[in-house]
Amino acid sequence: MPVLYGSYRSRATRNLWLAGEIGLELELRQVWQAYRLDKPDAPDAPFNTRSRGFLSLSPMGAIPVLVDGDLVLAESLAINLYLARRYGGDLGPRDEAENALMTQWTLFAATAMEGPGLAIQNVHTYGRADSEAGRGEIADKVEALGRPLRVLEGHLGRDGHMVGGRFTVADINVAEILRYAQSHEPLLAEYPAVDGWLRACQARPAFRAMWDRRAAEPMWL
Amino acid sequence: MPVLYGSYRSRATRNLWLAGEIGLELELRQVWQAYRLDKPDAPDAPFNTRSRGFLSLSPMGAIPVLVDGDLVLAESLAINLYLARRYGGDLGPRDEAENALMTQWTLFAATAMEGPGLAIQNVHTYGRADSEAGRGEIADKVEALGRPLRVLEGHLGRDGHMVGGRFTVADINVAEILRYAQSHEPLLAEYPAVDGWLRACQARPAFRAMWDRRAAEPMWL
Known part of the structure; x- marks a missing residue:
C-alpha cells in the first residue's frame, strides 16, 4: 500500500482528496510541519519536517511525501499527477x-x-x-x-x-x-x-x- | 512539424534548447511579449501576446505556446515534459x-x-x-x-x-x-x-x- 507522509493541515489534502475519489488505500503517517510545533527540535517532539528520520527520507523537508515501492516522491501536485496516471482511471x-x-x-x-x-x-x-x-x-x-x-x-x-x-x-x-x-x-x-x-x-x-x-x-x- | 509560438527572449528558450538536444524540428513563429513593444495595440504592431490572433490561439496571453496536431499547449515547462515524453528518447x-x-x-x-x-x-x-x-x-x-x-x-x-x-x-x-x-x-x-x-x-x-x-x-x- 502506498504511504503518504503528511497531515490534513498541509498540501497533503490534495492527495487525500484524490485518494478518496479513486478509492485508493493510502496509509497516512502523521508528519507535522515544524512551524506548528512549539519545540520541533526537542528530542521527544512529534515526528515533524525537521526530524532526522523525515529528512533522511526527503531532504526537501516538506510534506507531503509519497512512498510507493522504490519511489520516494515529493511535491503534492506531482504526487497527484503520478497517482492519477497509475491508479486514477478516468481521473x-x-x-x-x-x-x-x-x-x-x-x-x-x-x-x-x-x-x-x-x-x-x-x-x-x-x-x-x-x-x-x-x-x-x-x-x-x-x-x-x-x-x-x-x-x-x-x-x-x-x-x-x-x-x-x-x-x-x-x-x-x-x-x-x-x-x-x-x-x-x-x-x-x-x-x-x-x-x-x-x-x-x-x-x-x-x-x-x-x-x-x-x-x-x-x-x- | 510542431510549431512553437514565442521568441528567444522568453521562456521559449527552454523548448528551443530541448529541441536542439533531441534533434526535433520545431517551427518557431515569432511572437513578442507585449511589454517589449512601444505600441503593442497599434494596428500594424508586430504579432505579440496582445494580438487578437494570438489570444484566440491561447487565451492565457503568454508565450511560449506549442501547437502539435490538435494539441495547443501553454506553459513552457509542461511543453518540455510533453516534448520529452513524445520525442525525447532518453531525455x-x-x-x-x-x-x-x-x-x-x-x-x-x-x-x-x-x-x-x-x-x-x-x-x-x-x-x-x-x-x-x-x-x-x-x-x-x-x-x-x-x-x-x-x-x-x-x-x-x-x-x-x-x-x-x-x-x-x-x-x-x-x-x-x-x-x-x-x-x-x-x-x-x-x-x-x-x-x-x-x-x-x-x-x-x-x-x-x-x-x-x-x-x-x-x-x-
Whole structure:
C-alpha cells in the first residue's frame, strides 16, 4: 500500500482528496510541519519536517511525501499527477494530449495563483484582515489573481472542467490551489463559472470527507 | 512539424534548447511579449501576446505556446515534459517513476526558485543593482533561494543529474529556472555541485546554439 507522509493541515489534502475519489488505500503517517510545533527540535517532539528520520527520507523537508515501492516522491501536485496516471482511471489522462494539459493547468495554477492565494489566506489566518496593511495586501493579491482568474473563467465557461470535459486530477489540483484565496469571500463574485465549478468540486463526497477529517486535526501542537 | 509560438527572449528558450538536444524540428513563429513593444495595440504592431490572433490561439496571453496536431499547449515547462515524453528518447522518462520525478523537480524549481530568481534578474536588467534598494532586494531573494539551493546541492552532489543519473528534460527545466539567479554572480559560490552541474548544462552545444540565437534577438522593438 502506498504511504503518504503528511497531515490534513498541509498540501497533503490534495492527495487525500484524490485518494478518496479513486478509492485508493493510502496509509497516512502523521508528519507535522515544524512551524506548528512549539519545540520541533526537542528530542521527544512529534515526528515533524525537521526530524532526522523525515529528512533522511526527503531532504526537501516538506510534506507531503509519497512512498510507493522504490519511489520516494515529493511535491503534492506531482504526487497527484503520478497517482492519477497509475491508479486514477478516468481521473487520470486518457492520452498524451490530456496528460500534457493536466500538467499545463497544474503548472499554471502553481505559478500564477498559489503565491497570491496563500498570501490572502495568511492575512486571514493571522488576524490581519481588519488592519489597513492587511486590507492593502489583500487588494494587491486580488489584483495579481485577476489575469489567471479571467483565463479560468473563460476556460470553465466554455468547457465546464479543466481537461477532457470531465472531473479529473487537474480539477483537484487547480481547485486546491484556488481554495487558499476563497478566504477572501468577495473574490469569486466576478467569476461565476469559476465560482460554480469550485463549489461543485467542493461538494463532492470525497472532498467533504477529507475536509471533515482536516477540521478534526489540531492547528498547533 | 510542431510549431512553437514565442521568441528567444522568453521562456521559449527552454523548448528551443530541448529541441536542439533531441534533434526535433520545431517551427518557431515569432511572437513578442507585449511589454517589449512601444505600441503593442497599434494596428500594424508586430504579432505579440496582445494580438487578437494570438489570444484566440491561447487565451492565457503568454508565450511560449506549442501547437502539435490538435494539441495547443501553454506553459513552457509542461511543453518540455510533453516534448520529452513524445520525442525525447532518453531525455524523457524511461518509466512511471522517472516521469514522476521529472515532474516533481520541475514543480519544485518553478515554485521555490523561479520567483526569487526572476526578481534578482529584474534588479540587474533595470539597472538597480547598485542602489541600496536593489542590493536589499537581491539579499532577500538570495536568502529565499537558500533552502532550495541546499536541497539541490545535496541532490546533485550525490547523483550528478536531476533524474536517472543522466542528462534529461529535468536538467533543462531546472537549469533554465536557475539561470535567472545567475545574474547575481556570487550566488553559487557556496554550492559547488550546483555550480558545476549548471556550467556543464550550459556548455552543451544545444544550449550554446540556442544562446547565440537569443543574443541576436533585439530586446526592445
